[in-house]
Amino acid sequence: MLAIKVQEGSVLHSRLGRAAVLGVLVTLLLPATALAQDSPTIEIVKGELNTTWLMVAAILVFFMQAGFALLEIGMSRGKNAGMGVAKILVNFSIGTLIWWAVGYGLAFGGTATFFGDTGFFLGNGTDLAGTPVDAAGVGFFAFQLMFCCVSLAIVWGSTLERIKFGAYIVFAAVFAGVIYPLIAHMAWSGGLLTRVGSGVQDFAGSSVVHLTGATAAFAAVLFLGPRKGKYGPDGKPRAIPGHSMPLLGLGVLILWLGWFGFNGGSTFNTDGNKFAEVIAITNMGAIGGVLGATFLIWMLTRKLDVGMIGNGAIAGLVAITAGSGYVEMWAAPIIGFVGGLVVVAGVLAIEKKLDDPVGALSAHGLAGIWGTLACGLFTSDRLAEAVGVGRAGLFYGGGLEQLGVQAVAVGVTFGAVFIISSVTFLAIKATMGLRVSEDEEDAGLDIAEHGMYGYPEQFIPAPELIGVGSPRPHTGTPSPIGSTTEVPA
Structure with a gap:
C-alpha cells in the first residue's frame, strides 16, 4: 500500500491537499486496474504472434522477387539487362491483382476436387460472398500471394532475350487466375491430390510452386525456340554468357534468404518453434546443393562454373522445400546434394536441345521432381505423425505407398500445367505473337521493347548522351562494348 507522510501545518495537511493526493492516487491506479481487467488472453497474444511471423515470412518471400530479378539480369547480355526490371514489376502487379x-x-x-468457390475480392473484412475474413485470414491471403508470384517468376527465366513483353501480361493473368490456383488447391486445400492414398506431402511447394513454374517455362521454350546464334550449323549448343556473375551471385543469396521465409513461414505459426527447425533444415538442403553441383561440374570439366554452383544452391533449396517439414536434419544435405547433381546433369543434357538461359527447367523442374519424390523416401515416422499428412517414407519402414503418392502428384502437376500453358502460349502466338523479330532480338529487348538501354554507356556513343529527352533511334545491332557474348549478335 502506498503511504504518504503529511507534515503538520503543511499545505497537504489541509482538506484541499488531501483531496489532491487522493486525485493523484486515483490517476495512477486506474490505468493499472483497467489494464488488469482488459489484458489480452494468452490465445489472443498467441494468434497475434502467429500472424506477425506469417507476415514477416511473407515479406521475406516477396524479397525473392529481387533475387529473381538480379539472377535473370546477371544471366542476360548487357543489351537485355534493363527489361528484367520491368518484367518483375509488371508481373508481380498483374499476379497480385488477379x-x-x-x-x-x-x-x-x-x-x-479442383477449385474453391469462396474468397474472391477480399475487402472490408469480408469476401465477395460476405464471408467474414479476419486479420489471420488476410495474412494467409498475403502469404500465399507471394508463393503464386514466385512460381510465376520462375516461368520467365527460360524465355530471356527473345519473348515479347505483352506475352508476360497475358500469361501472368492466366497463370495467377487458373494454373497456379488449380495446383495449389489440389495439393493444399483438400483437392484431388490430398485424396490420393494418404495424401501428397509437399510442405512448401517443390511441386506446387517450383515444378508448376518450370513446367510452364518448358511449354514457353517449346513455342519460342532458341535465341539467335545459340546453336551452330552442326546443331551443337554455343555458350552465350551472362554479362554479370556478381549480380547472379547476389540474386542467389537473396533467394536463399527469402527461402527461410518460404519454408519457415509454411508452418503458419510459431507453435513449438517448428519454424526454427524447418529453417535449419532448409539451410542444410541449400548447402548440400552447392556441394553437389560443385563436385559434379568439377568432375566433368575440371572447372568451377559459377553459374552451375549458383544453380546448385537453388536446386538444393527447391529439393528440400517439399520435405522441409517432414524429414530429419540428417536427410536434408543428402536431398540437397542429389539436387545439386541433378541440376548440373540436367542443364548439360537439356542445353543440347532447348535454350534455357538460366537453367530453370533443371533447377526448379528436375530438382522439384526429385524433392517431391524424396519425401517418399526420407519422411520420418515422427514428423509424418506430427504434421498429420501422409505416411513415413521407405527408409523409415513406410514401404512404397508414399513414394507412389508423390509420383502421382508429380505426374498430375506436370500434365495439368503443361496442357493449360501450351494452350495459352499457342493462343498468344496465334494472335499477338510470342517472339520479337530478328532485328529486335539483335538490337536487344531494352531498346526494342522499352526504348532505353539498361547500360546506355555501353551501347550509345558518348555524344548522344548529351542532352535530355533525345532517345537514340532504333538502328539495329548495338555496339558490343562490354558484352561477354561469344556468339554473333
Whole structure:
C-alpha cells in the first residue's frame, strides 16, 4: 500500500491537499486496474504472434522477387539487362491483382476436387460472398500471394532475350487466375491430390510452386525456340554468357534468404518453434546443393562454373522445400546434394536441345521432381505423425505407398500445367505473337521493347548522351562494348 507522510501545518495537511493526493492516487491506479481487467488472453497474444511471423515470412518471400530479378539480369547480355526490371514489376502487379480477384478463392476457397468457390475480392473484412475474413485470414491471403508470384517468376527465366513483353501480361493473368490456383488447391486445400492414398506431402511447394513454374517455362521454350546464334550449323549448343556473375551471385543469396521465409513461414505459426527447425533444415538442403553441383561440374570439366554452383544452391533449396517439414536434419544435405547433381546433369543434357538461359527447367523442374519424390523416401515416422499428412517414407519402414503418392502428384502437376500453358502460349502466338523479330532480338529487348538501354554507356556513343529527352533511334545491332557474348549478335 502506498503511504504518504503529511507534515503538520503543511499545505497537504489541509482538506484541499488531501483531496489532491487522493486525485493523484486515483490517476495512477486506474490505468493499472483497467489494464488488469482488459489484458489480452494468452490465445489472443498467441494468434497475434502467429500472424506477425506469417507476415514477416511473407515479406521475406516477396524479397525473392529481387533475387529473381538480379539472377535473370546477371544471366542476360548487357543489351537485355534493363527489361528484367520491368518484367518483375509488371508481373508481380498483374499476379497480385488477379490473385486478389479470383486466384485466392479458386486456390483456397473450400475443399472441392479442383477449385474453391469462396474468397474472391477480399475487402472490408469480408469476401465477395460476405464471408467474414479476419486479420489471420488476410495474412494467409498475403502469404500465399507471394508463393503464386514466385512460381510465376520462375516461368520467365527460360524465355530471356527473345519473348515479347505483352506475352508476360497475358500469361501472368492466366497463370495467377487458373494454373497456379488449380495446383495449389489440389495439393493444399483438400483437392484431388490430398485424396490420393494418404495424401501428397509437399510442405512448401517443390511441386506446387517450383515444378508448376518450370513446367510452364518448358511449354514457353517449346513455342519460342532458341535465341539467335545459340546453336551452330552442326546443331551443337554455343555458350552465350551472362554479362554479370556478381549480380547472379547476389540474386542467389537473396533467394536463399527469402527461402527461410518460404519454408519457415509454411508452418503458419510459431507453435513449438517448428519454424526454427524447418529453417535449419532448409539451410542444410541449400548447402548440400552447392556441394553437389560443385563436385559434379568439377568432375566433368575440371572447372568451377559459377553459374552451375549458383544453380546448385537453388536446386538444393527447391529439393528440400517439399520435405522441409517432414524429414530429419540428417536427410536434408543428402536431398540437397542429389539436387545439386541433378541440376548440373540436367542443364548439360537439356542445353543440347532447348535454350534455357538460366537453367530453370533443371533447377526448379528436375530438382522439384526429385524433392517431391524424396519425401517418399526420407519422411520420418515422427514428423509424418506430427504434421498429420501422409505416411513415413521407405527408409523409415513406410514401404512404397508414399513414394507412389508423390509420383502421382508429380505426374498430375506436370500434365495439368503443361496442357493449360501450351494452350495459352499457342493462343498468344496465334494472335499477338510470342517472339520479337530478328532485328529486335539483335538490337536487344531494352531498346526494342522499352526504348532505353539498361547500360546506355555501353551501347550509345558518348555524344548522344548529351542532352535530355533525345532517345537514340532504333538502328539495329548495338555496339558490343562490354558484352561477354561469344556468339554473333
